Amino acid sequence: TQLLEQSPQFLSIQEGENLTVYCNSSSVFSSLQWYRQEPGEGPVLLVTVVTGGEVKKLKRLTFQFGDARKDSSLHITAAQPGDTGLYLCAGTDSWGKFQFGAGTQVVVTP
Amino acid sequence: GAVVSQHPSWVICKSGTSVKIECRSLDFQATTMFWYRQFPKQSLMLMATSNEGSKATYEQGVEKDKFLINHASLTLSTLTVTSAHPEDSSFYICSARDRQLAGIYNEQFFGPGTRLTVL
Numbered sequence: 001t002q003l004l005e006q007s008p009q010f011l012s013i014q015e016g017e018n019l020t021v022y023c024n025s026s027s028v029f030s031s032l033q034w035y036r037q038e039p040g041e042g043p044v045l046l047v048t049v050v051t052g053g054e055v056k057k058l059k060r061l062t063f064q065f066g067d068a069r070k071d072s073s074l075h076i077t078a079a080q081p082g083d084t085g086l087y088l089c090a091g092t093d094s095w096g097k098f099q100f101g102a103g104t105q106v107v108v109t110p
Numbered sequence: 111g112a113v114v115s116q117h118p119s120w121v122i123c124k125s126g127t128s129v130k131i132e133c134r135s136l137d138f139q140a141t142t143m144f145w146y147r148q149f150p151k152q153s154l155m156l157m158a159t160s161n162e163g164s165k166a167t168y169e170q171g172v173e174k175d176k177f178l179i180n181h182a183s184l185t186l187s188t189l190t191v192t193s194a195h196p197e198d199s200s201f202y203i204c205s206a207r208d209r210q211l212a213g214i215y216n217e218q219f220f221g222p223g224t225r226l227t228v229l
Contacts, residue, residue: 031216033217033218040223041223042205042221042223043203045218045220048217050215090218098156100154101153102153103152103153
């Protein structure tokens with residue numbers, strides 16, 4: 001059972017466009033991470049959010065944690081080809097269970 | 111900081127042989143390490159949780175006798191795929207949780223993965 005639902009599953013956009021990836025759950029998460037994974041490599045941690053309503057920025061990436069700590073979003077402004085990759089959200093729920101979402105494959109074409 | 115290495119990065123073996131994959135936390139101590147399996151274009155699937163000095167906890171459906179895990183120190187965990195078969199071919203990724211940060215953010219830091227191909 002996937003506790004974390006990611007949407008969309010696949011996103012293809014042109015360079016310069018914006019995109020948003022969503023991560024939703026019916027469970028409350030004590031912390032939530034976003035990772036990016038490129039083919040043949042392990043996931044790389046982008047950010048951790050822990051406080052409801054928290055917003056974190058990493059250059060052109062903006063991460064938001066929902067007020068109820070059940071959902072999160074990742075927004076990329078002016079996407080570049082280097083942003084191409086599999087974006088994964090992952091979190092620890094109230095029972096200490098760590099789970100990954102199914103992932104969103106992002107392709108940014110020049 | 112928080113660097114995790116895996117060795118080998120890729121391995122090809124014959125059916126029936128055993129393969130050992132090492133996972134090391136290079137600049138931190140990890141009381142807990144995790145082993146994942148990933149199929150093409152899919153998310154990571156947790157296989158087992160490895161705790162230093164104790165037996166690993168396996169997820170449902172993962173054969174503990176086939177995937178042997180040893181976590182002998184705070185910086186090293188190994189996964190041995192015994193009597194490998196073509197269906198075991200996959201991308202295996204380990205992760206480690208920093209002992210000092212555990213319980214605060216629950217972040218996992220991932221190794222670069224090992225591509226196993228069984229002929």
